[in-house]
Amino acid sequence: MATKTTNSANSSASTAPSAYGEASIRVLKGLEPVKQRPGMYTRTDNPLHIVQEVLDNAADEALAGHGRRIGVTLHADGSVSVEDDGRGIPFGLHPEEGVPVVEIVFTRLHAGGKFDKGSGGAYSFSGGLHGVGVSVTNALSTRLQVTVWRERQVATLAFSGGDVIEPLAVRPAGPASSGDRRQGTTVRVWPDAKYFESPELPRGELMHLLRSKAVLMPGVTVTLHHEKSGETQTWCYAAGLRDYLAQNLGGEVLIPLFEGARHAGAGESESFAEGEGASWCVAFLEEGASLRESYVNLIPTVAGGTHEAGLKDGLFQAVKGFIELHALCPKGVKLMPDDVFGRASFVLSAKVLDPQFQGQTKERLNSRDALKLVSAFVRPALELWLNQHVEHGRKLAELVIRQAQARQRAGQKVEKKKGSGVAVLPGKLTDCESRDIAVNEVFLVEGDSAGGSAKMGRDKETQAILPLRGKVLNAWEVERDRLFANNEIHDIAVAVGVDPHGPGDQPDLSGLRYGKICILSDADVDGSHIQVLLLTLFFRHFPKLIEAGHVFVARPPLYRVDAPARGRKPAAKLYALDEGELQAILDKLRKEGAREGAWSVSRFKGLGEMNAEQLWETTLNPDTRRLLRVELGPVDLADTTRSFGRLMGKGEAAARRELMELHGDAVEIDI
Numbered sequence: 001m002a003t004k005t006t007n008s009a010n011s012s013a014s015t016a017p018s019a020y021g022e023a024s025i026r027v028l029k030g031l032e033p034v035k036q037r038p039g040m041y042t043r044t045d046n047p048l049h050i051v052q053e054v055l056d057n058a059a060d061e062a063l064a065g066h067g068r069r070i071g072v073t074l075h076a077d078g079s080v081s082v083e084d085d086g087r088g089i090p091f092g093l094h095p096e097e098g099v100p101v102v103e104i105v106f107t108r109l110h111a112g113g114k115f116d117k118g119s120g121g122a123y124s125f126s127g128g129l130h131g132v133g134v135s136v137t138n139a140l141s142t143r144l145q146v147t148v149w150r151e152r153q154v155a156t157l158a159f160s161g162g163d164v165i166e167p168l169a170v171r172p173a174g175p176a177s178s179g180d181r182r183q184g185t186t187v188r189v190w191p192d193a194k195y196f197e198s199p200e201l202p203r204g205e206l207m208h209l210l211r212s213k214a215v216l217m218p219g220v221t222v223t224l225h226h227e228k229s230g231e232t233q234t235w236c237y238a239a240g241l242r243d244y245l246a247q248n249l250g251g252e253v254l255i256p257l258f259e260g261a262r263h264a265g266a267g268e269s270e271s272f273a274e275g276e277g278a279s280w281c282v283a284f285l286e287e288g289a290s291l292r293e294s295y296v297n298l299i300p301t302v303a304g305g306t307h308e309a310g311l312k313d314g315l316f317q318a319v320k321g322f323i324e325l326h327a328l329c330p331k332g333v334k335l336m337p338d339d340v341f342g343r344a345s346f347v348l349s350a351k352v353l354d355p356q357f358q359g360q361t362k363e364r365l366n367s368r369d370a371l372k373l374v375s376a377f378v379r380p381a382l383e384l385w386l387n388q389h390v391e392h393g394r395k396l397a398e399l400v401i402r403q404a405q406a407r408q409r410a411g412q413k414v415e416k417k418k419g420s421g422v423a424v425l426p427g428k429l430t431d432c433e434s435r436d437i438a439v440n441e442v443f444l445v446e447g448d449s450a451g452g453s454a455k456m457g458r459d460k461e462t463q464a465i466l467p468l469r470g471k472v473l474n475a476w477e478v479e480r481d482r483l484f485a486n487n488e489i490h491d492i493a494v495a496v497g498v499d500p501h502g503p504g505d506q507p508d509l510s511g512l513r514y515g516k517i518c519i520l521s522d523a524d525v526d527g528s529h530i531q532v533l534l535l536t537l538f539f540r541h542f543p544k545l546i547e548a549g550h551v552f553v554a555r556p557p558l559y560r561v562d563a564p565a566r567g568r569k570p571a572a573k574l575y576a577l578d579e580g581e582l583q584a585i586l587d588k589l590r591k592e593g594a595r596e597g598a599w600s601v602s603r604f605k606g607l608g609e610m611n612a613e614q615l616w617e618t619t620l621n622p623d624t625r626r627l628l629r630v631e632l633g634p635v636d637l638a639d640t641t642r643s644f645g646r647l648m649g650k651g652e653a654a655a656r657r658e659l660m661e662l663h664g665d666a667v668e669i670d671i
Helices: 009-014 032-036 048-063 101-107 133-139 203-216 241-248 306-325 337-341 368-388 390-411 448-457 480-485 487-496 525-541 543-547 579-591 612-620 637-648 653-663
Strands: 069-074 080-084 141-150 153-160 163-172 184-191 221-226 232-235 258-263 277-284 292-296 344-351 441-446 463-468 516-520 551-554 559-563 572-576 600-603 627-629
Touching: 032 133, 048 069, 048 080, 048 133, 048 184, 048 203, 069 203, 101 133, 101 141, 101 153, 101 163, 133 141, 203 221, 203 232, 203 241, 203 292, 241 277, 241 344, 258 368, 277 306, 277 368, 292 306, 306 337, 306 344, 306 368, 306 390, 337 390, 344 368, 368 390, 441 448, 441 487, 441 525, 448 463, 448 612, 463 487, 480 487, 516 525, 525 543, 525 551, 525 637, 559 579, 572 579, 637 653
Parallel strands: 069 221, 292 344, 441 463, 441 516, 516 551
Antiparallel strands: 069 080, 080 184, 141 153, 141 184, 153 163, 221 232, 258 277, 277 344, 551 627, 559 572, 559 600
């Protein structure tokens, strides 16, 4: 949307125009980008996340089988130290950089041992992926000092604001009585208060984090020492997930805890790498607060992600299969995943070879394969358990059916009547079965062929398809009472269930039939034009739908890459939205050892070229698709209206020409 600028005669007369030339372009080096924009790399409400980055490194050593103890100390001067008995960070010179490796780890973005994911790598499974973790910690600390015990030597060095202030010093290790250890690393951090809203660590969150590390690594001892009070807390769980979930449940369990673990063996599956898998413990509650925690390679994913979606799918498919096998479902009741998942408490720990997170804070897992991974292991395990414990299975089935019946009662609405009868839905609309707008979605699909694939690939329960023939009418200058003369716009309005209206009106949204109205067009220029025409229609004649957050744009991929098997990773189909993502995928394949040209790249000419399974996986599946909500943004309505007028008005050819001359070299123009 356009941005608003105000100029006054006085300010323009007194202020000389700023110079803009080659010298105006700054190149940020080293850790300077982190200091300039810390919020891009970490949480800035408090320093917990930068301490967690150090803790995650210690946990990765234990996860790799090289450590049994992790200790955290809260010092009286406000600093925090994390120590482990792992292998110790190497401190010899890097063969290419000629700088001590431990210095590189703490001072260079995108440097670390966790990029080495191949067979025999330092970390086959780890939470670290981006290689910016502890370097961010270093950049945002007034002081950070590292001590490493390795190969009968002790190495120390210190930093301030990311810069070395005490160069690497190495000495022979002394006896244990002198305080020296055989191996391990200690990192002490003094967070810089100027980068955080509060310099205090949230003690409750820190203790929960440390306890969860102990839960996920049975046999590993985790301690927290408070230097001021002298108090020390220790966590060590031999039984792991079961003990942790049982101790923290918020209500009485309906059936015994369902616990399991499964990891892929060598050559066992073409879809999953050796060692990938999950451990889980699930409890079903009639009522009471639920506990839901998930982890990927010991990293807490507080916002969930595809591994939780896999657990949800696996539980639902198993329970649904049990109910169908024993004919327990009453007539007219349709089960949905939330009917099972809504009363579930769980702890889930997934092990993924190459996890893809949303953002550096790693709060949500985006790896599409994780959904299939967890679901494929959970479903058969629960099916077997339910059929071995039929009475418990019947209790769970009764709970799920009650949840479904309550949901259906809440979703029933009386149809809004128009004139002498109910509005007739468009014949080409393939409607969904559910009537609950909280979950219902309609996709406005470009072309009949793409509409056919979408109909076959959709979730029939919650997803409706309305195919559009060609480009819809430019509705910017069409009067409201003439809109229904256009068949496409008429069908959209009737299918959505809301009449056209203006920005100042108070339309009746009680007839709205879908919580999400999704524009789905080809990933090319014509597809973008159709997006703009539909956005023009909604902005001009259905603005309250945008204001209420009901309008979305789906982003289908433009390329498909058939990647060969490489190292421990099996062959896979990868999708890219545009040329930039395609090059990133190819660069990643090269780094993973794929032979140049061993992959094949296909460009989708349109959605109609995708089969139903591809369209579901890339565009329709709520757990793996990319869907953008349409919002007005931080501008006023008048500015946005002027921008649309320049782009879509019939008498604005000169303004559009000026716009193209100014921005003709831009790949994308934000409207």
